[in-house]
């Protein structure tokens with residue numbers, strides 16, 4: 001479908017944007033009102049935008065009833081906010097804290113959470129959270145005056161807390177231990193756990209050759225996906241003729257190709273599928289050498 005914001009009702013556009021822009025991290029924001037009432041609410045219009053200065057931005061939207069959210073009112077009045085991080089263990093308590101309780105209600109109490117005094121700001125942090133960032137509000141940028149308009153609360157972290165329990169033995173944060181959750185569209189969330197987590201090495205400092213430099217029979221492969229072609233295109237040079245010839249002598253290659261004549265249309269399929277297997281096992285060089293057997297076999 002084409003999305004033309006001006007032709008859609010705000011809730012329709014909201015559903016489309018939130019369903020496609022995700023998973024979004026959740027800022028579980030604690031603030032204190034001018035009267036000293038503690039407030040806690042989740043915001044998934046949120047992210048980190050820089051580390052020097054360490055900057056977080058969240059965005060309470062203007063609701064239909066015109067009432068500004070307590071988080072926005074408090075952040076504006078006091079200039080302080082704590083962003084607690086939500087993981088799977090706390091997801092239901094976080095959701096409960098999103099209830100639009102009246103301003104004298106403390107959502108820590110409603111959601112069964114423990115207030116832990118912050119070091120540099122007045123709002124307490126959620127003691128149960130795996131991480132929390134004490135922030136000073138640098139600026140609030142309203143994005144409009146109608147319902148649905150965001151208000152960017154630009155925060156600078158002045159003090160952080162991260163649970164020792166989410167680090168691995170090398171001192172890195174272990175995503176399996178962190179068990180973070182993200183907000184999707186509708187009532188959907190996702191959990192960064194199990195098969196959802198995977199690593200993808202950054203492209204090397206040597207620039208990969210790119211799709212445009214892939215030989216046409218590879219670029220137009222009927223069997224390799226965009227991800228697989230990208231893996232091949234991330235290499236910066238092709239194996240030389242000697243390597244290709246030597247690879248051809250391997251038993252696994254000889255065995256795989258022995259039933260095919262040079263001209264067989266299925267030879268191509270077999271080779272591409274073999275390359276796919278190597279890519280699955282992270283053996284990019286072998287995948288390249290396998291594919292280049294075709295040029296070798298079909299040399300004029």
Ligand SMILES: Cc1cc2nc3c(=O)[nH]c(=O)nc-3n(C[C@H](O)[C@H](O)[C@H](O)COP(=O)(O)O)c2cc1C
Pocket residue numbers: 026039040041042043044045046059060061062068069070071072094095097098099100101183
């Ligand atoms: C996971 C989650 C994410 C949310 N993200 C936002 C958001 O980014 N912006 C917003 O205006 N409301 C968001 N909400 C709704 C607010 O949490 C809700 O309006 C809450 O009552 C606001 O509380 P407050 O008035 O105490 O600040 C979210 C709710 C949930 C459950």
